[in-house]
Amino acid sequence: MREAPSTVWTRKDLIGIEDLARDELELILDTAPQFVEISRRESGIKKVPLLQGRLVVNWFHEPSTRTRTSFELAAKRLSADTLAITSSSSSEVKGESLHDTLANIEAMHTDIIVIRHSCAGAPHILARRHRSHIVNAGDGRHEHPTQALLDAFTMRRHVRKLRNDPDAGLDGLRVSIIGDVANSRVARSNIWCLNKLGAEVTLCGPTTLMPVAVDRMGVRVTSRLQEALEGADVIYALRIQLERQQRGLFPSIREYIRLFRIDNDSLRHAPAHALIMHPGPINRDLELATEVADGPRSVILEQVSNGVAIRMAVMHLLANSPRAQAAASAPQTQARQGLGS
Ligand code: CP
Numbered sequence: 001m002r003e004a005p006s007t008v009w010t011r012k013d014l015i016g017i018e019d020l021a022r023d024e025l026e027l028i029l030d031t032a033p034q035f036v037e038i039s040r041r042e043s044g045i046k047k048v049p050l051l052q053g054r055l056v057v058n059w060f061h062e063p064s065t066r067t068r069t070s071f072e073l074a075a076k077r078l079s080a081d082t083l084a085i086t087s088s089s090s091s092e093v094k095g096e097s098l099h100d101t102l103a104n105i106e107a108m109h110t111d112i113i114v115i116r117h118s119c120a121g122a123p124h125i126l127a128r129r130h131r132s133h134i135v136n137a138g139d140g141r142h143e144h145p146t147q148a149l150l151d152a153f154t155m156r157r158h159v160r161k162l163r164n165d166p167d168a169g170l171d172g173l174r175v176s177i178i179g180d181v182a183n184s185r186v187a188r189s190n191i192w193c194l195n196k197l198g199a200e201v202t203l204c205g206p207t208t209l210m211p212v213a214v215d216r217m218g219v220r221v222t223s224r225l226q227e228a229l230e231g232a233d234v235i236y237a238l239r240i241q242l243e244r245q246q247r248g249l250f251p252s253i254r255e256y257i258r259l260f261r262i263d264n265d266s267l268r269h270a271p272a273h274a275l276i277m278h279p280g281p282i283n284r285d286l287e288l289a290t291e292v293a294d295g296p297r298s299v300i301l302e303q304v305s306n307g308v309a310i311r312m313a314v315m316h317l318l319a320n321s322p323r324a325q326a327a328a329s330a331p332q333t334q335a336r337q338g339l340g341s
Helices: 023-031 033-039 064-076 099-107 120-131 143-163 185-196 225-229 253-260 300-320 324-330
Strands: 054-060 081-086 112-117 133-139 176-177 200-204 220-222 234-236 276-278
Touching: 023 033, 023 143, 023 185, 023 300, 033 064, 033 300, 054 064, 054 099, 064 081, 064 112, 064 133, 064 143, 099 112, 099 120, 112 120, 112 300, 120 133, 133 143, 133 185, 133 300, 143 185, 143 276, 143 300, 176 185, 176 225, 185 200, 200 225, 234 300, 276 300
Parallel strands: 054 081, 054 112, 112 133, 176 200, 176 234, 200 220, 234 276
Antiparallel strands: none
């Protein structure tokens, strides 16, 4: 018999994984399975009324396919009203500050604001000054908390199947994260999340693509792909972020492919049960060969499906937990000090 989640949700916002305790992560992971079932309904309505009458705003300042559509679908499956705002279509292009824009959006009685922004820390600053529940959908190179949660959820479902244990967690799971760690908010959130859940993380890539403080992250680091693949239960390839990359961080794309690409040849070093994961979008045949991305070990599309359930769980906990609601009704820091940026 599964144990009930061991905590209640008390936070107004979901800003990052770094601040969360293990039991808060587990509460979200334990809340998501009911929403997987709702999305899988073959007959009947793929909806529940948990956010009926609430307004969820998707406010994306950077491109997104998966996260934006996943949040929108999650909100709709919870029966919320949804609104999508992009920076190019809002009055930010006329010089309006983030705070002013959000204050005006909030004047229309929003409940949850999902924000992606190129500046690390933007969701944190907004969360302190505004009443709505803020969900970080990726801030600069800092955090992407719901990606890490959906990744942990996907890993946990496979571990439970593999071990035939419905209560198995990620303790002792060996996860190798390969590629452009320095530029990756996905990697940062995953490292915090996996460490808190008891997994053992190995980072692999060119030393120029490792974060500065990597020795304080509680991970093993190697620049030899074979070493990272041997014994790995999960192989997590990261996108080479060509758009964030300064020139010259590795000699050439051809060199990167030769040393770090996950393909059938390099996979000879990995255990047969190892899962292949990637947050998307994939640079096909750069960090991940097509034969592997579309191969039998890949759970990449399952990550995307699970993302909807995780985002339903997050929004349900934020909007329906009494203590989170109380935190949203309390006066926010500096709320009365004007709206300058
Ligand atoms: N994984 C992820 O964040 O993808 P998108 O940029 O498409 O949202």
